[in-house]
Amino acid sequence: MTLRIDHVTKSFGATRAVDDVSLEIEAGEIVGLVGENGAGKTTLMRIVAAELAADAGTINVAPPPSAARTAGGGGATSIGFVHQHFMLVNDFTIAENLALATGALPREAEGIIAGSGIELRGVTRRARDLSVGEKSKLELIKAIARKPEVLILDEPTSVLTPYESDELFRVMRNIASEGTAVVFISHKVREVIEVATRVVVMRRGRVVVESAKMTAEELAAAMVDTPRGDFAPVTETRTGEIVAIVGVAGNGQRELADTYLREHPRARLGFIPEDRTRDGLVAEMSIAENVALVGDGRRTPQLIEQYSIRAKGPDQLAGALSGGNQQKVILARELDRAPELIVAAEPTRGLDIEATRFVHEQLRRAANRGAKIVLITSDLDEAFALADAIQVIYRGKLSERMTPGEASSRVAALMAGVA
């Protein structure tokens, strides 16, 4: 059996998430699909699992799948996908969750678990009382029990202890040897090297490297676009500074940003949240009202001009603006108060080149005027272009401060946790 991905492309608006990817995966392989956040790994796999439709290209599983997913549930499914976020019923026991997913009876749960090769005791425990690792195992058992031909695991070890990870790898090898094709999405270099029979590296929606033999360092370097040269100019009379915190998404950046929010009075802090639609602006209110939430709404006309915000006026609803202009509004209202400390999380995410340049310029100016800027970003280009100092965040811990020069050779390894 083979899983064939043929010239698949998928865009979300202007962003090419998956760019003409072709891949063949055989039964019995364990493919490690590796890349930074935003590289397109999860999107590609979601297309394979038919959760998303591709814009172009085809997915083929040959020989044809044994049974499609029917409304009755529990039938043999050819593609199993274990997601990163749990889809468990908290109030149900392990047995009941399994029963729901497989159509079996709760009392058959222990048998199902035994058949999976994964250890999970106490089937009468409720899902909410399980540890994160156990929940992860339960999701895995759910997927395996349906005997898929292709099993996709999205960052399965992110919440497991080393012991549990080892157990997982054993299971993966077992399943693979029984004829399933396993795809293991991860950004953890060491683990991928350990268990994968083949490694596929994605970057910006494309497959950049495919190999059966790579060292950890080679893999880490391939994952990451390390910039060469091009550092921030040693600044003239900068009284403030920009510290870039770089890292793969999901290593504690949110918590770090929230810490700043908690420890400083909001009025003295400039805060640019990572998710501008959910946490930044209130789409149903006008630009002026959004500005007024944090600063002086009356200055909105000046701000619109100053920041070249393309809008019909201060009374236009914030939700009607483009992403770039929304970000400008947030930037404007935060910087206008000239705070001493600014936390900017992924400030140029989803912005085009022109808007990105604008944001960088504003941040530079603020630093020149004396602000300390904490720039949390997963975009290394950005970090190296702006920062006076760089730190890497990995599993919630910050590395030491480095100059851009020092960082350029070390950052890839630090981000992958290999250093």
Next chain:
Amino acid sequence: MKRALAAVAVSIALLWIVGIASGHADLLRVLVTGSIGSTFAIEGTLLKSVPLLLTGLAVVIAFRAGVWNIGGEGQFIAGALAAFVAAPLGTIVAIVASILAGALWASIASLMRAWRNAPEVLTTILLNFIGIELLGYCVNGPLQEASGKYPQSEAVAASLPQLGEIHAGVALALIAAIASWFLIYRTKEGLRLRATGFNPSAAHYAGINVNAQIARGMAISGGVAGLAGGIELLGVTHRLFERFAAGYGYSGIAVALLAQLHPLATIGAAAFFGALVTGAGELQRAANVSSSVATLGQAVVILVLILFGSMRSRTS
């Protein structure tokens, strides 16, 4: 606005059809004359609209903060009880007491939400029942009239100034509507309230204490509902009795929806429903057609508004 008018039109059309189908061809005509066809009718409509405006306003305010206040019944009663007890100290004190009592009653639900995550949808309904029993206890017991014949209180010790048949509560209600509009749309507090209602996450990141904001919104909402109770007591009934609240709290939901959650529009919405109720009363007197047609009219308005997508579930 269009949706509201469409809902009203459908409601009227349905009532007309019901009238014809049941052999009361003049149903609609009697509704109209009974509600605005004479000075007496207009006065009745005005008086009936006042509590509806205020309970509707209460629902609107809470909704702007992102919460369901279905506790209007209980807050209405709390306000009336407080007004009764405070009446010996004067009308103004009684009115203030009604507002405070309503705010307090609503805050019980807020506290439970903040303290133990108890959903207001459920706690406010329960508080309604408790309020109703409290009222029943009072008018059968400590507050019962001296003769002890009926389950009602003595005449209240104060009352609202009147101009003919119309009491000052009409002015108070209008002021409340305008004040609410001003608060919600022209003040920083209102801005924060709306932000919290639209997007609690963004509000949090803008530095707003979401829980405290919601609690304040609920308190104001409860205060307005309490005011409704106080006005009804001091201006219309002058006594407390069982079934004093008689569905005003729930009707407030209909008013709020017809007003499309806009504070000033509650004036028009309340006027419509007030007219409906008054006209239906006349219908019952003159033509022996159940005044329940007013309730039917209310229901149709809500259903049509839902149909037009006015009320997608806030939590979905």
Next chain:
Amino acid sequence: MIELAIIATVPLLLAVEGELIVQRAGMINLGIEGMMLTAAMTTVLFGFFGGLAGALLIAVLFGVFAIRLRADQIVTGTAINLFALGVTGFAYREWNDRLAGAVPHVDSSAIAVAAWIVIPIALALMLWRTRFGLRLRACGENPEAVRASGYSVTMLRWSALIIEALLVGTAGAELARTGFAENMSAGRGYIALSIVIFGRWKVKGVLLGSALFGAAAVLQYALQAASRGVQFHLLLAVPYVVTLLILCGIAGRVRAPEALGK
């Protein structure tokens, strides 16, 4: 007197049982008040099965709005109550003679036995021992997980509504045994909601709750008759206060179905 209490509480109990299923499936149906009222009226007009039909009609109305159109369940439920109140009130005055008389139908004690014994057992078995019940409960906790397992949340919720309609229809029929009167459900629907919470969404709990509320109601009449004064109102308030406390988790941990109302 106990016998009286047992039979008098039947409509309330049936409504509670119906609402339990529906809430377990994740919906709040405030409209049971209207459902019961409508069923009472249609029973008098068309017999026992007419009563069931009336309740089903209301259930369909609720389902179309709350499930199909995804409208807010609270608003929908309120609108339905008002609708039923309006229609039945109007009809009562129009057809007073037809509606006021007694209507014998299914034997009262048979229904009582069903309500107090048969249905609770069936309900408990269904919800906790069948695949259908498992999926239903999952709808009330995490509809996403249900969909991911390949089942239709829509179909499951409709099923719950239909079962509720049959139960509440019977309740209405039982109420209308001696004829229809305006607004005769008298808030039982809203009380049923409280009892479901009081019973912590479990069969044993709602049985107990119904018994308590029912006893309190009967006691109320007794006290009122003996004019033992005013305490009965306070007595009636106690169950609600207790329910409030339960919601605050005071009397042990309480978990509403996670997806309730969503």
